[in-house]
Amino acid sequence: MRQFIDPRLFGRPSIGLALFGCKNRPFYQICVFPDKALGRRYEGSIIEQVGSFDPLPNNHNEKLVALNIGRIKHWIGERKAHVSVPVLELLGLSGLLPIHPKTYIRARERTLESQTKEVQEQPKD
Amino acid sequence: MLNTPSTSFLRKGWTQIGQSTSILVDTTRGMGRKPPKQGKPPILPPSKKVLYHVVHPKWEKPENVKELLWRRFTYNNAIASIRQLYIQESISRAATGQGLEAMKEEEAKELNLLIIANNERNLQxxxxREVQKMEKWKETRQEVLWEIQSTVDAQAETAARSELEVRTVINRSSDFVSKENLEKKILEALETPKVYDFAIDKAGAKLESPTPVKYQEGTPTVQKTRLYDQTFADRV
Structure with a gap:
């Protein structure tokens, strides 16, 4: 028999990025989704929005992130929410959690890339 | 030309058989041939379909993989302890009256206070509004009264004017023609006929044409045109 359940209280929620925005203008909301069994198919299945992330750099070359830290703490601590890697990276950079390993690796790769580029661009005497 | 033993003149693909004849051996098969339709002979395998785009992520460098392993372990441990930390934090908050329940109670209290304040403001x-309404009503009443006053005044003025007019007309009506004095008036008119068919010159003198007569004798002259400038009268 089918039973109605409250997606807010059922299973293990997950925190992830939900792509909003429009054509050529991505914009992410950091959202809490219900248990994987219930699916994260619709906008309506979002339990709570706990932040936002603008991936396009603005005039000051900043990618803006907004976080509701109190609520994120609640979902991570009390509700044991699963957090997706991109959100973990953002939380690491914000200082709420330790820096994510992938962030380290990516930073190093980028540094190496830029260094090699500099060496290539130097004029040969 | 074909009788010559040398074959150097032959075109490519042509073979000399006898002394005098040559035929085309190498056919031009395949030129201008379309690929056959699917399922028609010669049977060809169906073309490849691309159902979805498969993303092949770049492989991590081996040294990165090695580093990621220990970093991941430490990170996961840290996250596990941080989770515990957050749970304890929320428990301690609840104990000190800063938890969710306390916040809810506080919010409910605040909401009640806000509702009371809102009610007071509404009453005020x-x-x-009542005072304003009364003032507005008084103003409107005054306006209506003023309007009535002005209308009555205007009506009285009109009545006076009309009365004066009527009185003057009544005074003039002694000269009017009525049934009683009709005969008398007719005779009076016949005795003193008045002709308004005349022109005036610059000095204001009357110039009558034709000259009016008291009793018309014979047929009256038929007027064709009016001669305004009487100075031309002699010439005509």
Missing amino acids: KAKE
């Missing part, structure tokens, strides 16, 4: 506003 209602009173103010």
